[in-house]
Amino acid sequence: MGSLKLKSNASNLTGEIKIPGDKSISHRSVMFGSIAHGETVVTNFLPGDDCLSTISCFRKMGVRIEEEDGIVRVFGNGIEGLSEPTELLDVGNSGTTIRLLMGILAGRPFFSTLAGDESIAKRPMTRVTEPLSKMGAKIDGRKNGAFTPISIRGGKLNSIRYQLPVASAQVKSAILLAGLQAEGETTVIEPASTRDHTERMIRQFGGEIHRNGQEITVVGGQKLTGVHVHVPGDISSAAFFLVAGAIVPESEIVLKDVGLNPTRTGIIEVLKNMGANLEIIQNENSSVEPSGDLIIKTSSLKGTVIEGDLIPKLIDEIPIIALMATQAEGVTIIKDAEELKVKETNRIDTVVNELKKLGAVIEATEDGMIIHGKTRLKGGIVSSHGDHRIGMMLAIAALLCYEDVILEKPESISVSYPNFFTHLNSLL
Ligand SMILES: O=C(O)C1=C[C@@H](OP(=O)(O)O)[C@@H](O)[C@H](O)C1
Ligand SMILES: C=C(OP(=O)(O)O)C(=O)O
Numbered sequence: 001m002g003s004l005k006l007k008s009n010a011s012n013l014t015g016e017i018k019i020p021g022d023k024s025i026s027h028r029s030v031m032f033g034s035i036a037h038g039e040t041v042v043t044n045f046l047p048g049d050d051c052l053s054t055i056s057c058f059r060k061m062g063v064r065i066e067e068e069d070g071i072v073r074v075f076g077n078g079i080e081g082l083s084e085p086t087e088l089l090d091v092g093n094s095g096t097t098i099r100l101l102m103g104i105l106a107g108r109p110f111f112s113t114l115a116g117d118e119s120i121a122k123r124p125m126t127r128v129t130e131p132l133s134k135m136g137a138k139i140d141g142r143k144n145g146a147f148t149p150i151s152i153r154g155g156k157l158n159s160i161r162y163q164l165p166v167a168s169a170q171v172k173s174a175i176l177l178a179g180l181q182a183e184g185e186t187t188v189i190e191p192a193s194t195r196d197h198t199e200r201m202i203r204q205f206g207g208e209i210h211r212n213g214q215e216i217t218v219v220g221g222q223k224l225t226g227v228h229v230h231v232p233g234d235i236s237s238a239a240f241f242l243v244a245g246a247i248v249p250e251s252e253i254v255l256k257d258v259g260l261n262p263t264r265t266g267i268i269e270v271l272k273n274m275g276a277n278l279e280i281i282q283n284e285n286s287s288v289e290p291s292g293d294l295i296i297k298t299s300s301l302k303g304t305v306i307e308g309d310l311i312p313k314l315i316d317e318i319p320i321i322a323l324m325a326t327q328a329e330g331v332t333i334i335k336d337a338e339e340l341k342v343k344e345t346n347r348i349d350t351v352v353n354e355l356k357k358l359g360a361v362i363e364a365t366e367d368g369m370i371i372h373g374k375t376r377l378k379g380g381i382v383s384s385h386g387d388h389r390i391g392m393m394l395a396i397a398a399l400l401c402y403e404d405v406i407l408e409k410p411e412s413i414s415v416s417y418p419n420f421f422t423h424l425n426s427l428l
Contacts, residue, residue: 033074107181266314379403
């Protein structure tokens, strides 16, 4: 585990960045490619550690997958073509991999075991194992199936109608993937809308899925066929440069081909509410997933309140939004965001503790945080705690610091953005 001296005291950020592929869509492209019939070609695939974990798990179930220069070819033989793995399925640091994979494995007539790193071992799995067990899968794991390692013996599934206790796209997707293998109609009811990439991809691969208000229904036994998937840039990665452009003086950054799926654009709503100087150029040719270019310039920001149904639309952006709030006039309140406690780290605690080290005026609450701006940030030794989003947030924070900043555990950033520092340096 290394440490890195970050660039501090930046005078301006200017230039153009082609944002790497969306992590959620990259995972799903490999999963759907693996359970579909025929070849799937994925362009602009994100070669981040998390998505590589997904590829490795499907290879262990006999799927041929080629990956080179952002192009992935998946040679699917249908969901029945998956074979019993002889090894542990290692999901690394990736919550999306393990939770969605469990939905697929629930309906497969074989035994498998799943585990990951020390962060995954702390993340709750009951939210997925409970509905999948209700559908008929035999699942066990540490602490009565609540934590990894998890074992699954899948098989014939019955359909369910399931009200999600938390707004989670991972849980929704796991149930839909099991539902595709179940007898009859499976319905998931979400308390607030979450990212809908799974639903879009089921349609893209030739399947049917229906939405009625907050209810999403899928019928079991559908045949999916391989397609070309173009992955747009990840708005969750773009968020770091959107905030950097807004808070560093004399800046103008152009971000190309960013995914603008409305279930993901909470950060844009927040930027607008805080008064950011942001221009959006929609790509009129995008089909399955909307996308566009974003131009951000140095902005005079004001505090805001972020809560309720907006939270799932920006859940992974809260660390960088918290940094932005330190540079806004007045108070920013983030609430209804308890889910942050069960991410790669407890992101309420890690954000508050690390930003405090740099002089931010920020306090943790039960379900979020309260930030007072505008604060001049100093320097210090900070840590990602092994959480990629915390690492990138701190690298952007350092740009404003008037003293040196050392980042411990910077390597975690490759989970979602392997060339983050190359892109950042290109703007300096
Ligand atoms: O479905 C997905 O691809 C994701 C869903 C979200 O998690 P939850 O479903 O736990 O909210 C998000 O935080 C994660 O980064 C990716
Ligand atoms: C929470 C995240 O990912 P995952 O749940 O897939 O580990 C994230 O990328 O911020």
